[in-house]
Amino acid sequence: MWQDIRSMNATANALFGVFILALLMSGIWWVVQRPMFTLKVIRVEGVEQAALRHVNAFTIRDTALPKMRGNFFTTNLDNVRTAFESVPWVRKASVQREWPNKLIVTLEEHQALGTWGEDGRLMSVKGDVFTANLAEAEEDAELIAFAGPEGSEKEVLARYLDFKQWFANISLAPEVVQYSSRYAWSLKLNNGMRVELGRLQDDQTLKNRVDRLLTVYPQLVASLQDSIESVDMRYPNGLALKSSHNAFGINPKLKVKRK
Structure with missing residues (x-):
């Protein structure tokens, strides 16, 4: 009998607690919904x-x-x-x-650095690809043209910063940076010259190829009078060069061997 009374009291207390909680929650909900x-x-x-x-x-x-x-x-x-x-x-x-x-x-x-691919998207200085008004971005700065496989944006940005630093030694800067689906690098500089750098063989591949170009570039300019269209640095011991004209009567395509 006493057990039944205690059980009934416990049940009543529980129901009363639920009622008070429901009442409290209703009050809170009423307050929360006030126009203020x-x-x-x-x-x-x-x-x-x-x-x-x-x-x-x-x-x-x-x-x-x-x-x-x-x-x-x-x-x-x-x-x-x-x-x-x-x-x-x-x-x-x-x-x-x-x-x-x-x-x-x-x-x-976003702070736009350039365009990404061919679909009108932009790439920021932090390597984020986003969609916005291209004309607005062009008002802020000269945009670099970037391209690469999806997911390679951060890597392309990092390489661009390397190229920018390296080519500053000859007062040039990249305006196009491309990373192909075959993982080969190429760029176009702001003097119109295209540079083929190829695929990475190790961490120093790109730096070594750019250094070779920087070493012979003054000689090339002096000989060809700024008529260089493209330079292919994928050769292990030299480079292949194409010029728009040849003041010295030689073939516009030639190979310059490193000493």
Whole structure:
């Protein structure tokens, strides 16, 4: 009998606890849904409060805001972040709440370095491929033309930085960098000369081939009067060169052997 009474008391206490919890949750839900918590302000700023160059209120209104749901309490910050990262030119977004009805969104924009492939995409200075208005990117800088297999963007960027450093020794710079599906490297310099570097055999292959070209380049320029169209550095002991004309009456295609 006493056991039955204790069991009934325990059951009653449990039911009473559930009732109080339900009542509490209902109260919280009622408070959360009050109009004062409706999102009234979404403040958008650049990283470290830098000015945003390409993201504006119109693109945010058309791209990000339609994807947002909820109020100050119920909106999912990860969903908001994803919505803003879908805006053209946005590389990364972070979101935080500000009491009682604001969101603070901090955006990092892509900085375009060049184009990627043939489909109009852009590549950033951090090796990210993204889609944005090409004309806007061209207003910022002279774009490098990059190409390579999907997934090779970071490697292509790293090689470009190497080429830029190496060819600075002869006051030239790459304007086209291509990494073929057969893993061969080629580039076009800002004097119009195309350089074939081929596939890697080891970590020093590209550097050694570029060094060989840099060594003989002043001699080539002096002999051919800046008429060099292309140089093929894939030969182990020399190079193959093509010139647009030949002031010395020799074949435009020749092989220069290293001493």
